[in-house]
Amino acid sequence: MSEWLNPSTSAYRLTDLGWSTEHDHQFLPYRGTHVPARVARVERGGVDVLGAAGTLHVTYGGSVLAAAAADHTQHPAAGDWVAIARWPDGRLTLEAILPRRTVLTRDSSNRTSHGQVVAANVDLVVIVEHLDPDSDLGRIERLLVLAWSSGATPLVVLTKADLVPDPERMREEVVAVAPGVDVLAVDATADDGATALRQRLGPDVTMTFVGPSGAGKSTLVNAIAGANVMATNEVRGRDGKGRHTTTHRELVVVPGHGVVIDTPGLRAVGLIADPDDIADAFPDIDELAGECRFRDCAHEAEPGCAVLAAAGDGELDKDRLARWRKLRREAAYQARRADARLRREELARSKRRAKALRQHYRARGR
Ligand SMILES: Nc1nc2c(ncn2[C@@H]2O[C@H](COP(=O)(O)OP(=O)(O)OP(=O)(O)O)[C@@H](O)[C@H]2O)c(=O)[nH]1
Ligand SMILES: [Mg+2]
Ligand SMILES: [Zn+2]
Numbered sequence: 225m226s227e228w229l230n231p232s233t234s235a236y237r238l239t240d241l242g243w244s245t246e247h248d249h250q251f252l253p254y255r256g257t258h259v260p261a262r263v264a265r266v267e268r269g270g271v272d273v274l275g276a277a278g279t280l281h282v283t284y285g286g287s288v289l290a291a292a293a294a295d296h297t298q299h300p301a302a303g304d305w306v307a308i309a310r311w312p313d314g315r316l317t318l319e320a321i322l323p324r325r326t327v328l329t330r331d332s333s334n335r336t337s338h339g340q341v342v343a344a345n346v347d348l349v350v351i352v353e354h355l356d357p358d359s360d361l362g363r364i365e366r367l368l369v370l371a372w373s374s375g376a377t378p379l380v381v382l383t384k385a386d387l388v389p390d391p392e393r394m395r396e397e398v399v400a401v402a403p404g405v406d407v408l409a410v411d412a413t414a415d416d417g418a419t420a421l422r423q424r425l426g427p428d429v430t431m432t433f434v435g436p437s438g439a440g441k442s443t444l445v446n447a448i449a450g451a452n453v454m455a456t457n458e459v460r461g462r463d464g465k466g467r468h469t470t471t472h473r474e475l476v477v478v479p480g481h482g483v484v485i486d487t488p489g490l491r492a493v494g495l496i497a498d499p500d501d502i503a504d505a506f507p508d509i510d511e512l513a514g515e516c517r518f519r520d521c522a523h524e525a526e527p528g529c530a531v532l533a534a535a536g537d538g539e540l541d542k543d544r545l546a547r548w549r550k551l552r553r554e555a556a557y558q559a560r561r562a563d564a565r566l567r568r569e570e571l572a573r574s575k576r577r578a579k580a581l582r583q584h585y586r587a588r589g590r
């Protein structure tokens with residue numbers, strides 16, 4: 225592998241990048257012909273990958289491009305483990321993506337797409353939300369659904385605790401909309417944020433940060449890394465909105481401590497979720513729904529509805545119920561859209577088949 229070595233960049237130990245024995249098995253078909261690496265940053269024409277040869281810029285192999293054209297989720301993403309080939313002319317290409325353990329996907333609001341992968345092979349999804357301006361509870365719930373559907377474990381970090389008089393009271397409000405999830409309130413510019421997050425990192429743990437612009441995602445990444453690896457920027461004075469400082473998803477290695485993936489601030493998050501993912505984020509309502517008289521209760525006006533009863537007597541917050549309904553409608557709409565996409569793809573396939581047949585018979589007729 226020495227001829228791969230690029231003296232201008234420092235080499236990474238694969239285990240510092242999160243490589244495990246499971247990856248050894250997955251990589252068997254590529255051993256000897258390819259080298260393993262982890263995607264740090266995705267660009268239009270290629271990706272930066274980290275591996276034993278340091279940081280390499282590689283372009284996409286043909287089969288990867290073809291797979292990505294058919295299904296956007298098959299496009300390489302930050303956090304992916306990949307197989308890199310070197311050609312006689314020195315070109316490096318990304319030839320395969322190893323199976324993903326977890327995948328954080330958002331809706332890319334594109335009629336033909338299957339969604340967009342934000343990060344792959346993540347263990348912990350850190351939802352970063354500011355306490356000043358006030359936290360947006362609906363956004364936290366939505367990101368919790370997204371996190372649960374990835375297969376990773378969510379964690380909520382509330383930043384700017386130093387800017388509000390009573391962060392603990394505000395944290396309690398968030399705890400109520402994040403059942404079963406740890407919620408921390410921190411000053412991301414001080415040591416406490418980094419300390420709390422470092423405790424949850426480990427040599428084989430990958431953590432990603434999601435949340436609105438200006439919430440302090442990159443500030444937390446820098447604090448964990450102990451260096452200014454990501455640029456940060458002041459928020460706009462008047463409304464506290466961020467400036468979308470981070471523009472690319474970026475994987476940063478904290479040697480011996482794990483891997484963190486920073487992401488650009490989210491403007492709006494479309495969901496790709498099924499009812500189970502929503503139930504994971506709303507276990508309180510899911511449990512109530514199990515007590516309704518009718519199994520197929522829609523919780524709209526049915527007699528014996530435990531959800532409506534709880535909302536009626538104040539046990540369940542009405543706003544939370546309304547947000548739950550909205551997410552369920554959205555997921556149902558997404559499911560219909562996915563069905564329509566499958567039908568369109570099937571139609572396109574049969575058209576291609578018909579065309580190929582016509583050409584076949586025409587050629588024979590000649
Ligand atoms: N006082 C205080 N300031 C913070 C805290 N967290 C972040 N900031 C500041 O908020 C600003 C925005 O932080 P960033 O880390 O750039 O935010 P970001 O989430 O990465 O934003 P995008 O990259 O635009 O998505 C910076 O000026 C930080 O110093 C905090 O806990 N307390
Ligand atoms: Mg940032
Ligand atoms: Zn009901």
